[in-house]
Amino acid sequence: MSATTAPPRRSAQPPAVAPARRGGGRGRRWVGIALRYALLLLVLVITVGPFVWQLATSLKGAGENLFANPPDLIPNNPTLENYAAVAQVVPLTSYVRNSLVVAVASTITNCLFGAMAGYALARMRFRFRGAVLAVIVATLVIPFEVILISVFLITRSLGLVNTLPGVVLPTAVTALSIFIMRSGFLDLPREVEEAGQVDGAGEWQLFRHVALPSVRGQLAVVGIFSFTFAWDDFLWPLIVLRDPANYTLTVGIQFLSGTFSRDQAVIAAGTMMIAVAPLILLFVLLQKQFFRGVGEGAVKG
Amino acid sequence: MRSTFFPRRSALLLAVALILSACGMGGGSSGGDQAADAPAGTEAGGELSGTITFQTLQLQPTFTDYINGVIADFEEQHPEVTVEWVDIPFEGAAQRVITDASTGELPDVINLNPDFALPLAVQGTFVNMDEAAADIRDQYVEGAWNAFAYPQLGHGVALPWYLSTEVTMYNADHFEEAGLDPETPPATFEELYANATTIAERTDHFGMHPAMENRLLIDWAKLGVPIVNEDGTEATFDTPEAVAYLEQLTTFYEQGVISPDSVTETHTDEIEAYQAGRIALFPSGANFLTVIEENAPDIAAATRVGPQITGEDGVPGMSVMGILVPEATDNRAAALEFARFMTNAENQLAFSQIVTILPSTLESLEDPYFTEVQGDDAEAEARRISAEQIENAEVLRPVVVSEEFNAAVVDRAEAALLGQVTAQEAVTQAEQAATEVLERSAAATGR
DSSP states (O other), X not given: XXXXXXXXXXXXXXXXXXXXXXXXXXXXXXXXXXXXXXXXXXXXXXXXXXXXXXXXXXXXXXTOOTTOSSOOOSOSSOXXXXXXXXXXXXXXXXXXXXXXXXHHHHHHHHHHHHHHHHHHHHHOOOTTHHHHHHHHHHGGGSOHHHHHHHHHHHHHHTTOTTSHHHHHGGGSSOHXXXXXXXXXXXXXXXXXXXXXXXXXXXXXXXXXXXXXXXXXXXXXXXXXXXXXXXXXXXXXXXXXXOSGGGOOHHHHGGGGSOSSOOOHHHHHHHHHHHHXXXXXXXXXXXXXXXXXXXXXXXXXO | OOOSSSOOOOOOHHXXXXXXXXXXXXOOOOTTOGGGGSOOOOOTTSOOOEEEEEEEESOTTTTHXXXXXXXXXXXXXXXXXXXXXXXXXXXXXXXXXXXXXXXXXXXXXXXXXXXXXXXXXXXXXXXXXXXXXXXXXXXXXXXXXXXXXXXXXXXXOOEEEEEEEEEEEEEHHHHHHTTOOTTOOOOSHHHHHHHHHHHHHHSSSBSOOOOHHHHHHHHHHHTTOOOBOTTSSSBOOOSHHHHHHHHHHHHHHHHTSSOGGGGGOOHHHHHHHHHTTOBSEEEEETTHHHHHHHHOHHHHHHEEEEOOOOOTTOOOBEEEEEEEOBTTOSOHHHHHHHHHHHTSHHHHHHHHTTSXXXXXXXXXXXXXXXXXOOOOSXXXXXXXXXXXXXXXXXXXXXXXXXXXXXXXXXXXXXHHHTTSSOHHHHHHHHHHHHHHHHHHHHHHHTO
8 A cells, every 4th residue: 555655756856767778869858857847737737726816816816706717826816715705604713623623633643543444454364354354445436415315314412413523523534444454454564563463562562553553644644635635625524513503614615605796806715714624734843754664674685 | 406597506406306305304403592582483474583693695895885784673663572694605505505405404594596596495495485485475576476376386486585587798899890780689599699600700709608508598588498297297398499599509609609528518618708808709798897997907898788588478587585484483473474574675675776686576676766767787787688688588498397307408408519310309319308307307207
């Protein structure tokens, strides 16, 4: 699974450079580089373009046509008023707090339970292990809308309707988290754990002190996935939270666009907060782990 | 979501309908209002008491003060009653309402449009307003009342609330640029087509936007095409008029009167295209004038308003919001009284003065605010035109038409515009697909 995180960036380098060197000719090398950067720029425009438009829109003052054609990316009267307007329209701090509680809790539970279940499925031997794995993987393909009502009924019988734990619970550990962690543990060389066993470590100690530190890359991936999923989730919080004071940011931000008004600049400012806030936070927290990967081996050779 | 003029966002109604058919509609009381335990079923005359919950569709924050004001007035008249107001976003509202109905969590009074209400209403979820509000029925716009009178039920289940009706917004600058008279908006489909063609030929702009996902069935209905048969069991729109309409759009696509990407686009894209000045004609709800003003002031300044483009019978279309009372409420008397109060002439008139919507009560429409409009800006003109139209207006898209039905038809229509099938083939195939949708939903609801 580590292959999906850091390595592609690394392995992308050598092949791209090597043929250029073999080609020898200076011109061909420049063509190769130009082509590469042209492609990179294209991808940049596609992925970052809408984001830039949204950012530009959120900074535009009254009186500017937001849908001008071609798009006008430099605001004539740059202003932060739209951001202030978001806070006036919705109780932003409490929505952000609720979203943070939900996202952080979801990250912790997914990392913890995902790692535990993944370790058991990768390393321990017990009956029906294959069947358990199959059932967990099968849940990946069930759309949430289908089980919505039964999940709601369970949540209600637990007395968690209209509470933040009720929002976290259905996705406290997802099949994807378990699957990613299991793959991470499978990739570890058994010798390390065997060495630990020889030194007298129990199953818990092996998990906590030997296996877990070696899968930080996977933990970071699970953490980022579960954080962004919980942060962006809309339908479930809308259904389970009855009192508007408990709404999370994605639900609350809907009220920026009224039934009869759609001030795109304010909406853009609101969505920028949704998009940007968790990104910054995640990068500060997880950047190191995310790029480190797993390869820093405990076993040489 | 049926509404042409209120925002359309739901794409999940199909999924919702499936969930609904898989789960029995649980009865049960609305959650969380223990205060209503005392038997509050006293009929008219008795003093009302208890707590009721009132749920609306995305009216905060613009109308927070208005709604709270009406609630305060009501509580003053009925001191024993407490009204709790919950406002939920439009997005996801369909799923929320279905889940609430299946688990007995519906509020006591609920604001829905005919689309959201349909899957629940056919299961008998809501109080029969033909009986419960028989005395005030004729105070409401007839077409609005009928919008909630589903043929499967044979009676109305809502008190009509606010309405919106289509007007023809157009960019006067584009008209002048093309040498057309900016004071003469198109009044018929022929004139609309002629204007659109002229503008596309003589200027850099597109004439119009088909927004078929939103307009196709309504335009057909205006042209006299019968969309479904009387009892709503079969699609019946395979007519020469329907074919001719698609052929016209196909020609527009080939001639560049409509933009190539607009074939598969929705009403939201149409608004954006108009705000970007890419299209000259924009028939839609008058309430979108506010949106244009907020986002594209220069386009708003050039915008003029004409009456709705109608077919030969001249019946204009409209979209409707209603207030319903679920049968499961444990405070029926107070819930009904509050629904009446919210939709009465006085309160609706006050509502319509905040934004360009129309009241559904005939008395409010007689008010000078609508009959003697001051000012000559686009919004005032739109208000005057809308109020004139509304009394004869009807919801043109038949109430049995679901999102799935619409999607099946639009899918074939798009194929016709792109030249994959002929217009006649598209209409025939669409009719078949739409009938299948009706049969499936009939089987699901066990009719």
